[in-house]
Amino acid sequence: MARQRNTTRLAGEASAEAAATQDRPTEDTSVDPAAGAFFDCDNTIMQGAAIFYLGRGLYKRKFFSTRELARFAWQQAYFRLHGAENAGHMADAKESALSIVQGHRAADLEAICEDVFDEFMAEKIWPGTRALVQMHLEAGQRVWLVTAAPQEAARVIAARLGMTGALGTVAETIDGVYTGRLVGEPLHGPAKAEAVKALAAREDLDLARCAAYSDSANDIPMLSLVGYPYVINPDSELRRHARRNGWRVRDFRTGRKAAKVGIPAAAGLGAAAGGTAAAVAIYRNRHR
Template sequence: MAALGWLTRRNRFATARSVLAGEAAAEAARKTAQERDAQLAVEAEAEAAPREAVREPEFPVVGDVRAAAFFDLDNTVMQGAAIFHLGRGLYKRHFFRKRELARFAWQQTWFRVAGVEDPAHMEDARNSALSIVKGHRVAELMAIGEDIYDEYMAERIWPGTRALAQAHLDAGQKVWLVTAAPVETATIIARRLGLTGALGTVAESVGGVYTGKLVGEPLHGPAKAEAVRALATAEGLDLTRCAAYSDSANDIPMLSIVGHPYAVNPDSRLRKHARSHGWRLRDYRTGRKAAKVGIPAAAGLGALAGGAAAAVAAHRRRR
């Protein structure tokens, strides 16, 4: 009985942290969106980028202002993980040493080869990033983030997913990124793509300086769903008329609360779940990349290099 009570308290604590992270992300997202709206008229022409011609979906409904779209970032809107590209850019600017760079490189290799978001690796990346930015000013990281986007992220945006987001914008709806990446990085990406704003992990700051702690927990898994719910309430949205897009089974909680869920570049678990629930599928990877993500471990060992292949195989055996 004592063990059961402990588990119940732990679950309640985890739920409370998810709610706190979601509410913090929603508050930060609304603030940055308001700032973005004030600057949109000035920046739109300068920042507009040509979009590749991609067949627009049959959805969304034009003029439905109680609808909005929520897009996961990593491997949905952008190839790879934003936090790893951020780490790469910070290393270039001497924020940390080669040992930490090697860790970021390994994390990125895992992410791209395995095709899944492993919670342990994402937590490791989060802790690395927090230790790196501790003591730095928020304004400093925002300014650097602009350059890092141009250097490492801009060319990794999936044109197909960007077209989906633009379809919602053209229909008069708001479009939000929802990501475990730092909210500052997510906000830069959203603004560069002409989106409304971003829900992201909120790092604590005092007097404009990072403390090395988070507000709540990373915006991952159930916390994303809480953030979307909080934002929908604040914005007066009807979630049954909203859409959500993700590549990862970790985002099933977020996808499940909207009326129009999409699996984009899905991992194997999400693809299976989407098909069983009749969700729409979109895959913008090349045939080679899409197949590589889905190959069985035994077949992939001969094609994948060294330690990355062994780690992926071990991960899949544990699943």
């Protein structure tokens, strides 16, 4: 048990350290530096799972076999049908991904991730969640993506959405080449909470003034860290937990509000109810 806690903490700290070294916008527009927001990726930011889209992109570039692609496809189909993560599938995806990238250069994978975003991910982004990201940014707050996907993919997704940075799973490299091992463990469940805590310490964030968004009960540890937890497209367990704790819920899959819904506002700024719909409309108008 103690060893598991140590690898979880190591994964979180490694992810926070990697996030700290990412390029930031040259112009710092933060007017509320102690507050921020953390967004889960899979089924919160985008429909489906980023690692499986990455798998499709790597297959297209002949990184692995048709049989391995079929396994990725089955896991992705399960995720989309059930709207929930399966721990066995996540572990299998991790092992597959590590064996696939072993011996390849990290810089090459990040370049591939740029193309994979355009090919598979861009059209899967939920407009409502993207509008929430923009609301925080326009309120002068910093925003991070938090995902079990590789750090290289996480950085690309975050940059494309205009986020401050990303926390993702860190794979070990030597001289820029993947060894086939992780630093700690996948950034999943409690490891996400450890990463958020480590990043908050580095960035002087007050977690009581921060917001977090997720679809999965696996992320209850992360959601419980912040003063403003919000639930997006929830699985059944997280929906029940949110109802018991009075957390706000939004389901962009149906467009219908769940019980105790309030529009997730920039933390502490009191954006009016109905703000999500307005933000979506503004976002679409700006990007036509």
